[in-house]
Structures are given as C-alpha cells and as structure tokens.
Amino acid sequence: MRLPCPWCGERDHSEFNYGGDATRRRPADDAPMEEWIDYVYFRDNPRGRHHEHWQHIQGCRAWIVIERDTLTHEVSGCWTAEDYARGFAEATDVQKGAQS
Amino acid sequence: MRLASGGRIDRTQPLSFRFDGKVYQGVAGDSLASALLANGVKLFGRSFKYHRPRGLLAAGVEEPNALVELRSGPRHEPNVRATVAELYDGLEANSQNRWPSLAFDVSGINDVFSPFLGAGFYYKTFMGPTRGSWHFYERIIRKAAGLGTAPALPDPDRYEKTNAHCDLLVVGAGAAGLAAALVAARAGVKVMLVEQDKDLGGALLGEKSEQLDEWVAATVGELANSPNVRLLTRATAFGYYDHNVVGLVERVADHLPQPATHQPRQRLWTVRAKQVVLTTGAHERPLLFGNNDLPGVMLAGAVRTYLNRWAVLPGRQPLVFANHDEAYLTAIDLADAGATVAAVVDPRPIANPDLVTALAQRGIEHLPGHVVVKARGGRFINAAEVAALDANGEATEPRRVIICDLLAMSGGWNPAVQLHAQSGGKPRWDQRLSTFVPGESKQAERSAGAAGGQLTLRAALASGAEAGFELTSLLGGNATPLSLPEVEPEPEAVPAELWEVPGSRGKSFVDFQHDVTTKDLKQAVQEGYRSPEHAKRYTTLGMATDQGKTSNVNALDVLARAQGRSRAALAQTGFRPPFTPVTLGALAGRDVGRNYKPIRRTPLHDWHEAAGAVMVETGPWLRARYYPRDGEGLFEAMNRETRHVREKVGMVDVSTLGKIDVQGPDAGEFLNRIYANGFKKLPVGRARYGLMLREDGHAFDDGTCSRLSENHFLVTTTTAQAAAVLSHMEYYHQTCWPDLRVHLASVTDQFASMAIAGPRSRAVLQKAVEGASVTNEDLPFMGVVQARVAGCPIILFRISFSGELAYEIATGADHGKAVWEALMAAGREEEIIPYGTEAMAVMRIEKGHAAGPELSGQTTAQDLGLGKLCSTKKPYIGHRLKDRPATADPHRPALVGLVSLEPGKRIPGGAQLVEDPNHKAPIPMLGYATSPTYSITLDKYIALALLKDGKEREGTTLYAANPLGNTTTKVQVVSPQFFDPEGTRLHA
Numbered sequence A: 001m002r003l004p005c006p007w008c009g010e011r012d013h014s015e016f017n018y019g020g021d022a023t024r025r026r027p028a029d030d031a032p033m034e035e036w037i038d039y040v041y042f043r044d045n046p047r048g049r050h051h052e053h054w055q056h057i058q059g060c061r062a063w064i065v066i067e068r069d070t071l072t073h074e075v076s077g078c079w080t081a082e083d084y085a086r087g088f089a090e091a092t093d094v095q096k097g098a099q100s
Numbered sequence B: 001m002r003l004a005s006g007g008r009i010d011r012t013q014p015l016s017f018r019f020d021g022k023v024y025q026g027v028a029g030d031s032l033a034s035a036l037l038a039n040g041v042k043l044f045g046r047s048f049k050y051h052r053p054r055g056l057l058a059a060g061v062e063e064p065n066a067l068v069e070l071r072s073g074p075r076h077e078p079n080v081r082a083t084v085a086e087l088y089d090g091l092e093a094n095s096q097n098r099w100p101s102l103a104f105d106v107s108g109i110n111d112v113f114s115p116f117l118g119a120g121f122y123y124k125t126f127m128g129p130t131r132g133s134w135h136f137y138e139r140i141i142r143k144a145a146g147l148g149t150a151p152a153l154p155d156p157d158r159y160e161k162t163n164a165h166c167d168l169l170v171v172g173a174g175a176a177g178l179a180a181a182l183v184a185a186r187a188g189v190k191v192m193l194v195e196q197d198k199d200l201g202g203a204l205l206g207e208k209s210e211q212l213d214e215w216v217a218a219t220v221g222e223l224a225n226s227p228n229v230r231l232l233t234r235a236t237a238f239g240y241y242d243h244n245v246v247g248l249v250e251r252v253a254d255h256l257p258q259p260a261t262h263q264p265r266q267r268l269w270t271v272r273a274k275q276v277v278l279t280t281g282a283h284e285r286p287l288l289f290g291n292n293d294l295p296g297v298m299l300a301g302a303v304r305t306y307l308n309r310w311a312v313l314p315g316r317q318p319l320v321f322a323n324h325d326e327a328y329l330t331a332i333d334l335a336d337a338g339a340t341v342a343a344v345v346d347p348r349p350i351a352n353p354d355l356v357t358a359l360a361q362r363g364i365e366h367l368p369g370h371v372v373v374k375a376r377g378g379r380f381i382n383a384a385e386v387a388a389l390d391a392n393g394e395a396t397e398p399r400r401v402i403i404c405d406l407l408a409m410s411g412g413w414n415p416a417v418q419l420h421a422q423s424g425g426k427p428r429w430d431q432r433l434s435t436f437v438p439g440e441s442k443q444a445e446r447s448a449g450a451a452g453g454q455l456t457l458r459a460a461l462a463s464g465a466e467a468g469f470e471l472t473s474l475l476g477g478n479a480t481p482l483s484l485p486e487v488e489p490e491p492e493a494v495p496a497e498l499w500e501v502p503g504s505r506g507k508s509f510v511d512f513q514h515d516v517t518t519k520d521l522k523q524a525v526q527e528g529y530r531s532p533e534h535a536k537r538y539t540t541l542g543m544a545t546d547q548g549k550t551s552n553v554n555a556l557d558v559l560a561r562a563q564g565r566s567r568a569a570l571a572q573t574g575f576r577p578p579f580t581p582v583t584l585g586a587l588a589g590r591d592v593g594r595n596y597k598p599i600r601r602t603p604l605h606d607w608h609e610a611a612g613a614v615m616v617e618t619g620p621w622l623r624a625r626y627y628p629r630d631g632e633g634l635f636e637a638m639n640r641e642t643r644h645v646r647e648k649v650g651m652v653d654v655s656t657l658g659k660i661d662v663q664g665p666d667a668g669e670f671l672n673r674i675y676a677n678g679f680k681k682l683p684v685g686r687a688r689y690g691l692m693l694r695e696d697g698h699a700f701d702d703g704t705c706s707r708l709s710e711n712h713f714l715v716t717t718t719t720a721q722a723a724a725v726l727s728h729m730e731y732y733h734q735t736c737w738p739d740l741r742v743h744l745a746s747v748t749d750q751f752a753s754m755a756i757a758g759p760r761s762r763a764v765l766q767k768a769v770e771g772a773s774v775t776n777e778d779l780p781f782m783g784v785v786q787a788r789v790a791g792c793p794i795i796l797f798r799i800s801f802s803g804e805l806a807y808e809i810a811t812g813a814d815h816g817k818a819v820w821e822a823l824m825a826a827g828r829e830e831e832i833i834p835y836g837t838e839a840m841a842v843m844r845i846e847k848g849h850a851a852g853p854e855l856s857g858q859t860t861a862q863d864l865g866l867g868k869l870c871s872t873k874k875p876y877i878g879h880r881l882k883d884r885p886a887t888a889d890p891h892r893p894a895l896v897g898l899v900s901l902e903p904g905k906r907i908p909g910g911a912q913l914v915e916d917p918n919h920k921a922p923i924p925m926l927g928y929a930t931s932p933t934y935s936i937t938l939d940k941y942i943a944l945a946l947l948k949d950g951k952e953r954e955g956t957t958l959y960a961a962n963p964l965g966n967t968t969t970k971v972q973v974v975s976p977q978f979f980d981p982e983g984t985r986l987h988a
C-alpha cells in the first residue's frame, strides 16, 4: 500500500505510522466526562471510506489525514492534519472534512 | 525408465546425485522427480497421518506427496517438492517423511488404528478440554508427521529484496502468457513476464509439437530482445496484494549447489503493475476411488509431462482412468512411447470417436461406462479393480481385476485461480468444467488461458492474445492483432459428473498431503461442520504446504453431496498468500543478524570501550553497564561504583536520554498543555521535573524541561520513549492546536550528555567550568546555565537522578569526548570514576524515582506518588480522565519500597506480594515488585513495588512470592525513598 503525503507525494506505507480515527475532535477542556470518555475510548469500525491519521515518520514527520476505504484500501484523499483540523472546526459533515 | 530419445533434456550432460544415501544418475534438464522416476524410484515418502507409502502424483508445483529435504548442514532445506527441484551435479536429497525408514515404517501402524485418527482428531484431542496434552504429544507428533526438520545452523546465503514497476505484469509464460506479453511488447508497453519454471512454455513443455516449439522459441527470442520487456524465470508470483502489488520470489541460485560469489540465493520482488494478466495455468484433479494414493497412481497430465518433457516412461503397463477426452492423449502418448496400455477406463458411455479409433489403432482396450473402484498393491500399484456402471450410474458386480504398474487418472482441470482470489476476486462455479473459474475482477487484473478456463491450446492462445490486446489499449498502447500458430483441433477436458467413484472400496484420499479422506469429510458434515471453511479447519483439509491445489474442488463436491446441496451453493474457501511456500530467508532479505536493527552508539562510546566497560543493549542503544576493575563481576563493580558516587564523585553517560528542542512564541503555552505540571511560569535559566500523562489519565513519560530563553525550551525524555514523546507532541501540535506558534525538533543525536554526581561534583566543576559560577548561590538546585568546558560550549543543569549533589552537562556531540575527558582530568584529585547503568539504576531505586518498570502505561501520577504534581489550575493532556473513578480510586496499587527481611535473600523482579504464602490457592494478590536491586548503601536487598493501599501498608510485613523460581521472600513495606528522603544531599 502507498499513501500520498501532501508534502512528499506518494510513499510506501512502511514510512508511516498509523494514528487512528481522524474524525474525532478533542472535546473542550470543560466538556462533560461522557464526552471525554467517548473521545478517548469509543471508535466506530466503519466499512468503506474512512478518515484516519497517519504520521510520515520516516519522511517529513507531518501528521496527515488519509481518506481510505477500509475494505479495498483504496486511498481517495489526503490533507495535512493542520488543514484538516482548521477546516474541521467549521465543517459539520464529518466525511467531507476539510478541503486540501 | 528413460526413453532412448526425445524430451527436453541433454543426455550428453549426465548428473550424479544422491537420494536417501544412494547414488543415481540423471541428465541436464531433469527435475529431481523426473530423474528419480527415470531410475525407477517410485516411493518418495510416507503420508502425514497414516504413514502410507506415497509416490509422485503430479509433475509441478501442485505435488502433495513428494516432499524431500535438500542439501545438508547450514543449507539444509525441508519441504522441497521434488517435482520443482532442478537437478544439479552432486545434489543431495532425503525423503523426509519416513520415520524410522522409508521401506518399513512402524508408524504405518497408524493406518491400522486409523479409526482413531479420523476427522477432528487433532482438534478434539488438542483444542478441547484435553488441550494441555498437546505439550506432551507435540514432539512425538511432529516427528512422526514428517514436517521436516529446520536447519540447525545459520543460513550462510544472502537474500535480496527489490522493487519493480511496470505497465503490464504477465504471470506465467505458457501459451496464453507468451501471447499476451508479445502483443503488449510489440506496442511498446513496459512488460514484465514472470515464469516459475526455468523454461518458458508452460504446458507446451509437456507437448511434442515442432510447430509450437518453433513459435515458443521465436516468441521468447523476440521478447528477450525487446528493451521494454523484463523476463524473469524461476520466479513465482506468490501473493497478490492491495493496490495491484504482486510479490515474487526469484530463485536465483536454488538450481546450483551453492550461490556463486556475490550472487544472492533468492530475490524477493515487490512489483507494482498498472495491469496484470494471470496466465497461471490449471492443476489437474485426482479421482476419488479406493487406495487412490498408492504409489503408481498419478495424474494423467503429469504422466504425459514426464513422458514428453523428460522422456521418462513412468510405467510399462499403464491403465488410464478419466472422465473426459483430453486424458486419452496420455494413453496414446504412452502407447506411442512403447508402453502396453492395459485399458482406458471411462465412466462415460460415449467418448470422442476419433480418440476411440486412435485407441483401437494402438490395440488399447476401451472400457466406456466403467470405473476403477480400487487400486491394489502393497507399496506400489500392481492391479486395479474395475466395475461396469449400470443405467443408474451404480457400480455392478463382478469386478474385473486389471494388472497394471501405473494408473493415470484425471477428473478434469482446476484453473489456478489463487492469485485472482487473493486480488479480491470471487471465483465462480462453472458447471461445464465442473470447477471454479475466475469471477469479477476487483483489481486491475484479468485471467487468460487455462487459468481463465480456456483449457484447449487454441483457446488459450486466443484468450492470451485478446487479453494482451485489450490491456495494451487500456494502457494507451497501440496494439496490433497477433497472428497465432495454427493449432489442430484437440480434445477438451470437459469432464462427466464423477466425483467419489460409486462402489469404491477402501480409503479415497481427497487431500493427499494431510491425509484427509472422503469419509473424514462426510463425518465432519455429520458432526455439524457444514460450511467449507469450518470443515476445512476441522479436518485440516487444504491446510498443508500444498494449500489444497489438488484437493479443494474435490472436497467441496464431497461436502456438498454429504449435505444434499448443489456445489454451486458452496463457496470456495479463501486463498491466502503464498501460492507456493516462500522461505523465511527471502522475506527477511538483508534484515538479519546485525542488520535486523540498527545499533546506536553514544558519542562517548569509544571512551567506554577503551576504559574496559561492559556494554549492554538498551533498546537500540549500547550503553556502558559497569567498568570492572581487577576481575570484578557485575555485582562487585555495581556496589563499588554506587558507594564511590555516594561518598565521592562519579560520571555517567546519559546521551541516550531523548532530547527535544521546543521553540516559538507559544512554546511555553504548548508545554503547559503537554505536561501535567505547570510550565508557563518557568523562569529562564531554570529546569523543572515534568510529567506527561496520556489522554486516558495514565502516566506516559517523565524527564526535565529547561527554559534556555524566553521562547526556547529543552525537553528530555526517557531513553525508551524518546521517539514516542516526539510523535505525541507533534500529534497534539498538528491535529489539535495548529494555531500555536511552536516548532519541535529531535536533538537527541546532536548532544552528548553526561551526569556528574556525588558530594565532590561541585569541586570538579569548579576546576573545569569556564564562564559561569557553580556555587550553590549562583547555580542552585534546578538551575541552568550556559558555560564552557575545555573551550567547548556546554549547557550545565543542576539536576539529580541519584539523590546526590549532581549536575548534567550537555555539549555538542562532536565535543562530547573532549568535555568528558576534561572533566575526568579535572576530577582526578577528587577521585572521580566513571559509572555505568547498573549503579545508576541502584541509586534511582534508592531514591524511589519511577522509571520504565513503573512507567508501564498502567500507572497514574497518583500511583507513583506524583499526584500532587498534577496542576489543578490549568487543563492539560489527561487532566479529565485522570479523575474518572477507575484512575482516581484511592485503593489502586501505589509505589512503595520493599526491604528483604531475610539476610542475603533477594526480592525477584515481578514477585507477587501476598499476606500469607500458605493461603489456599488462589492466593489474594496485593501487588508486585517492579524494580529490585541490592543496595550497598543500606546493605539490604530492596525493591520498588506497586502495592494495593500502599501508603497504609507501610511498616507491615508481606511475602514476595516468585512461583517461577519457587521462592518466597519475607519483606517489609517502607517508603519508596529509601535514601535521604529529605533531599538534603541534592540541595547541598
């Protein structure tokens, strides 16, 4: 499998570390405990397109967001985590996320 | 017997080889199997479970029986199929499944007791309530089961890995593959053609047509001369992965006694192809009748291949048993080669009239409407029982016994759909061919030739050319149609319905390699294993090294019939890589031995070695463990170094600690969110102990953080977590707080660091440090100052890990040795010594500092006695979840100290803490020892431990039980600060 890094281009997956679900947003500091528990412990196990964090650990070290099909491993999008985080603050539709 | 002429062998090049100690002669071009067959060897091994004699079934990769061990010593290799082992002069092979001997096998007695070894024997015996017995039986079973022995010595050969990219990958260079590659090559497409055999031609190598040989030669010549084509022989595509990645293993030197100098033994290829054509051919199906595993019962196509490719006549009086026309060619070729064909037995009432005529012309008896119900013989076949079928397809009496020394059988062909299935395709049932053919493509691949269900040569050529044409166009190439050789119409292998032969007697084997019979499969269904995936695991069908190449389709039929269902209703079981076995050496490549993981050496490494240090691996690092003097062992050196530092002064290399440079206007704010304790108000020129939590509230890592200037911090981490801490900080910066203006950089390798500790450490620094005052007033505890030693710039931190007056000095990596040596020289009067990680660990345990064993990822700040450190004035990572009930529970195991109450008796690491060691099991467990040591300072064996209600238990007596060593140590619970709890020494 190869992943597109927004900075370095398409690279072998062995250069990356997996970082988990990227659609979760860290709750506000004073958010209720339930929200925090949900953020830290609960994950969907979606079939199909999914947004996930990867870090280009053997490359530019950027945290990036990859849209990957969990069934076919087809990669259909990528963002820098920073762009994604900024866009995410406004986006309401999780799956659309930010635009790169 | 070797024929006088014919075959694709070179009779002028005789090769001498050994099998089971006996010397034989073969010729160049032979496989080990063909050479042995030419020498009349029919017995190749014993079967897996019943230890029945077994001979060759096939001629290619699908062979389930003829597994041998090749070579000896460090190049010894088990589980090699004799059919694909190329013969070389001096080859040495042994049958591997013959314990205690091939000819007379005591465990053949398993056959007599076979009722006990039926379906699910292993499962019932070893996975059920008696699973513990596996440990007892495993060795005996493995030995008797003939799994081969792993080589005991390191592999002396080299294995390489490489990558390749191409437009079109063609897997298999038979008729269809050659045609596909030729079309694409002519259009200028970047083609890679891979073939597992040493020769190109695939099934054509088993034919004897001059016209086709000429076409193959011309095609191979043209491909070899095309600059846009890469031809790989002896290369197996073993796996089809995501994103159209195909794994190949190229056997560069397996056909040689040993690789030439600078030559790898094998090469692993990762190929990324835009399009893939799978022309992997087909594997023949056995027929299911009694004793169908007897040596001398072979697949008809294999018999023909031995005859035409290797000029070996596998029997003088063969019998052919098949349910389709194509196998008649085997009878015809055998007769033409001089054999006396006993008969052709065919369950169908009618066969192709031309073939019937061809048999008659050769005087071969034709028995339509008949079946073989049983093969007879002891170690080899000597006759077959044949019965006529009545109108209902049932076998009738009497049975005729036909004398024969070879039974060539064929139940049709199964396209090799393994790679298609691995690519995500779902093979579909084809009623006409009674087998599975490739289904819809899920990746950029398509199958052609026999692999695509085109079983005649003419159809295979056409489908290969068509696939080449279409994919070339898809790739943007300008393809032109190929003029194919004119092939005469040939009989097709369209089999009549015949699965388990009616009226068959004795064991009918479905999976030859794992000894699974039709009876086992039916029993599995009776016991409720209806799904093929379940029945497969229950009976171990298809789970041997051959992955069921000859058995899967037959097994599905037996399972379907036993359930009264149609075959189409049962899905084929999954295929996983590898298609054929791949050696671990090829997968490991160069990542072996010292290349398995890199070694990290500190800038001071050479000094430690010159000083005679004993080194220790900690993760990737090599660190000085202790510096023995006058024959000291670890224990003596550790005690001497500890005592010396506590009384005088010593220096230790701490360059392995992770160091992260944090800069930017928001660096203070960032660190304030990362650490559980406050950092925003840390003054310039001061250091602070820092604790990081994970978001779930558990302790993550600790270290120090120093403010070098307003916007510049230097963070240290533990050695083990250096990379993880940097990733963690980058994660929060980039995914959660991208607006914070801060930059992070690992500077672990840029610094050499050393800690100088002991009451005389200040005296040493006063002599060595230039440009800064190191008095208690000017450089108080936790002070940081920039200065020079030996002219080199340093950062001097007054921090202590040992509980002594102590400092850390960081300098540029290249200055490390100069600074270290200058400090050593300056400290001569103060009797400075170097000390290693052992003494360092003793002193940190004596001071009750948490380290790796305590920062296990399962402890909280409160568990470690650091609860008060966690800020209540600011949010930080982990601040919310540390307060949930589970992590805030006051009864959680907490850090305590233990002192052994038994003189001279240590506290084993991991020992379980209990109140009463004589309590009836299970004994209530209160905690465990994390970091044990001997403290020369206290002259006691001590340990840090995590203990339930630890604080309340201080002063009580417990027992540290170590059931592994069968020891119990009486211990007293004390404060984890064994030494100088007030900290007067480090503030001195």
Ligand SMILES: [Zn+2]
Binding pocket: A005, A006, A007, A008, A009, A056, A059, A060, A061, A062
């Ligand atoms: Zn990158």
